[in-house]
Amino acid sequence: MKKLGFIGMGNMASAILLGAVKSGFLKGEETIAYDPNDSKLNGLNRECGMAKATSIPDVIDNSEMILLAVKPKNVENILSENRDQLKNRTLLSVAAGWQYNRFRRFLDISTHICAIMPNTPAMVGEGMSIIEATNDLSPKEMVFTRQLFAALGQVEELSSDLMGIGGTLSGCAPAWVFMMIEALADGAVYYGLPRDIAYRLASQTVLGSGKMVRDTGMHPGKLKDDVCSPGGITIRGVKALEEGGLRIAMMNAMDAAYKKPD
Incomplete structure (x- = not known):
């Protein structure tokens, strides 16, 4: 079982993975990812040793925590198609425009949810990541999440009503x-x-x-x-x-x- 699985490996997800590995917070082999762009996965596999998943369910089944990093328009379909598999799992999300209450409409109550909003300077280790205070993370999961994004810069926690601004x-x-x-x-x-x-x-x-x-x-x-x-x-x-x-x-x-x- 990997410590962190990625659904989607665009620029932001790649920055999170590489930042966590370069800081020493995670080892590449402790992560797994799926993305339709296989060349992207191959490159990251060579660079840090991240494992390649064959599908989204493969990521979910083999990860202690899952990070959703896809385009906002694709989130609803992914949640609907994998609702059962996400039961009793922990889902972090960096999808813009998706906050706790919106996720809760699509997922079982047993799924732990936390929305995070990073920014592009995270790619050079000087990011500003905002964690939504309304979430289901256990104390241990929150420590992991804060340390993960602290590897990319600064971290701030905001109430749901302030996440937008x-x-x-x-x-x-x-x-x-x-x-x-x-x-x-x-x-x-x-x-x-x-x-x-x-x-x-x-x-x-x-x-x-x-x-x-x-x-x-x-x-x-x-x-x-x-x-x-x-x-x-x-x-x-x-x-x-x-x-x-x-x-x-x-x-x-x-x-x-x-x-x-x-």
């Missing part, structure tokens, strides 16, 4: 930050800095700034003030950003993403 922030904001990095680099390229260097400077600056906010616990406004000398160049840039509506643009982006109609 929390997932919007951590899940969508990487795209907006990438746009910021691109724009910062463009501004430097305009004045002659080579683009590859501009991207390195901008990305490391964003990474370091985020780490300062997280690790110091200081208010981001205070950290901003510390960089702004009176009459200096940074405060001039702050003024330009305020005139350009940076804050309201970010808030509007959150609003637009969170309120997207189903």
